[in-house]
Amino acid sequence: MIEIESVSVDFHTKLRTVRALKDVSLSVPQGTVFGLVGESGSGKTTLLRAMMGLTAVSSGGVKIAGEAVRQNPPLAFRRRVQMVMQDCYASLNPAHTVDQIIGEPLAIHRFDNPEKRILQALKDVGLGPEHRFRFPHQLSGGQRQRVAIARCLAIEPQVMLLDEPTSALDVSIQAEIVNLVMRLQQQKGLTLFIISHDLPLVTHMCDRLAIMRKGMVREVITSQDLIERKVEDDYTKVLLSASL
């Protein structure tokens, strides 16, 4: 269960204060898939970072499985909750090979058989042994994104927070990875929180979704509502018609 309770986030820069989130509340039951869509710059990534304790909230709070998220969360939290960042260039250490990038968290969390797990994780995302000893800059954009997904999957988390996880992938590889993640979700009852600009993809994956604009949640609807075009909010209608 993820509970986001009236979270606000302010960023203070030299000249002004940017209020990136205004009193956002959402709740995601355990074992369900929740989508977050909305305008570019509306605060989606900021919300996800707050859920991981990476961005300080100005007010409100986040609880995952009953536990309040703090900054620098403990190891056990990171074992259960994993994220894939939107900006995969920044999240992959440029001085580490793919092998180290996937292997390091495995070592931290004391997994057995790291070798086998690394190869399996690569295979899961359509990469091969030939990519294992490359550095991030020696991969294509979509291959880098897949390494970030592989690292997340290898840890076998119970909660996955995914920020535009397939934005750099073509639909054929996207379909393979999405099918795999959804099979895992069903088998293991994972909780998924997915940010995406791809309305059809979110509709496919999610039970419910929230639409954000300017730091606020405009409405929360089910994917079925979206398919039946049962939307109330004007901004949701704009997004929907631009996606058709």
Add this chain to the structure above:
Amino acid sequence: MSRLEIENLRVQFMSRSGPVPALRGVNLSVDGGRVGIVGESGSGKSTMGRAIMGLLPLTAQVSASRFRFADVDLLAASAAKKRALRGRRIGLIMQDPRYALNPVMTAGAQIAECFRLHHGLVCRAAKSRALDLLAAVRINDPETAYDQYPHQLSGGMGQRVMIAIALAGEPELLIADEPTSALDASVRTSFLGLLDQIIRERGMSLILISHDLNLVANFCDRVVVLYGGQVMEECTATDLAAPHHAYTRALAACRPSLTERLPELRTFTRDPAWLEAQP
């Protein structure tokens, strides 16, 4: 007319585990108009864009039987000559905006610099043009974004700053590498409208690299389908409705839809024969 002519372009990267072929004999000619490049992740799309821009790393080996832009031989040109093309005559919107932007310069300063360098504008004029451009790519609060550093921008704002930098040079040929991957559907539609207007007004040529078959089919005149560093199919955008190659057909089938919910997304098996040399 600024014409890009590429014949039999081959690029391979040297790495610890041996050479990695990225492009294996690609032909492309662009003379005005809009060409779309689609293809699987890792098929060589960005490598193609970087090769044209002269931005490949030193580990890359490039050969071609013809590789020209207008009057410049891109294989033989000096570093200075290639630098003169970059930004001003050929623009590139890079796939990874965060990586491409300068982390210690504000977004606005980076756009304004292009106006100063390429059009000789003075500071104040450059700033006002930069603010106009930020508004044109639908940044909500251009004044605030102008003073923000790249790490303070959202993914889609960074992408739009990258777009603004490329457009500021008013290039003859624009290579846009996945320019809309971080944009919401509504902002994407207005960006495409802006691009369309610029192409009509200035007669700019466009190479649009994208994995979005629909986008390319609707926006481009011609489409090149890459797979494993080779061209599988080249056709007019209208022909994409009935593609010849199995890979192109598969690309159309695997898309999630907004009208029905399938239990699983469609996938397909790749045929090793696709990788064999094309006739």
